[in-house]
Amino acid sequence: MTSTLSEETSTTREVGELLANWPYPPPGGWTADDLDRLPQEGPHGEPDFFKHVELVDGALIFMSPQKRFHEHVLYGLRTCLNAQAPKQLKAVTQMDVVLGPRQRPCPDVLIIDSEVARDRSRTAYLPQEVHLVVEVISPESELRDREVKPRRYAAAGIQHFWLVENNADEPVVYVYELDPVNQSYVVTGIHHGRLKLADPFPIDIDLSELPD
Structure with missing residues (x-):
């Protein structure tokens, strides 16, 4: 490293x-x-x-070895997000975010500034460079992904957070946005089949037909 x-x-x-x-x-x-x-x-x-x-x-x-569902969702979301993102934003997978001296989680998918994405020597990003974090639930990471990490991301001021659950091998995306008063996330939607959002940029993804 x-x-x-x-x-x-x-x-x-x-x-x-x-x-x-x-x-x-x-x-x-x-x-x-x-x-x-x-x-x-x-x-x-x-x-x-x-x-x-x-x-x-x-x-x-x-981190445990990935299941095929996990890899499929990561690749599919990154591909779709990069196809729809404005030129100043870039989707990357499994890069660390330094939230503090003892906090360096590795989200499954990140939306970051394109300018910092061009630096190929980076091993981690700072919260102010991150616009969205996505965590895909794995059996061994349920508590961290649902409770611990969201609190850390919110406290660091990251505006958007998605949690992806596995429902009979189909992804369900829980979308959260930061409440600036309480510095915590509030759910803004639960998406089955189709993910259509206005923020952090216009997004329209067929979750049942993610690129493979």
């Missing part, structure tokens, strides 16, 4: 020090910057051990 966020400032810690007492966290816990310094291999040489990991409330979360 490579560091990308010049705005982030913290004391650099050696990887060997961080992993010295694995699986216990290092003194002071894990930080968002630590993820850019973790090796791909595990503490005992396990290949790709840290390849898919995110940081939520200071804890490292290892």
Whole structure:
């Protein structure tokens, strides 16, 4: 992993020090910057051990292998969103967002500024660069996706949030918008079959015919 966020400032810690007492966290816990310094291999040489990991409330979360439904929805939404987005916005998948020193989740789909998307060295984005986060529910991530992550995204000021549920292998999209007074999300619609919205830009997606 490579560091990308010049705005982030913290004391650099050696990887060997961080992993010295694995699986216990290092003194002071894990930080968002630590993820850019973790090796791909595990503490005992396990290949790709840290390849898919995110940081939520200071804890490292290892992501399970994707089911086909998950991959299908990610690819389909990214493809459709990029086909309909204005030129100043770009949809990307599974890129981190640094919400704070101990918060670096990895949403399934993001809408970000096209200008920052052109920087191919980035490993993460900041909340002010993100216009929409999408989480697709997996069995092992239900609590994080439904309760923990939405609160963190809202507190960081990200305007739009979608939660995608699996209903008999068909996606159902719950659409939320930020209430600026309470800094929390309010549901604005539940979409079966067709997703038609005006914000964050005009969107019209046939959920039953996502690109594959």
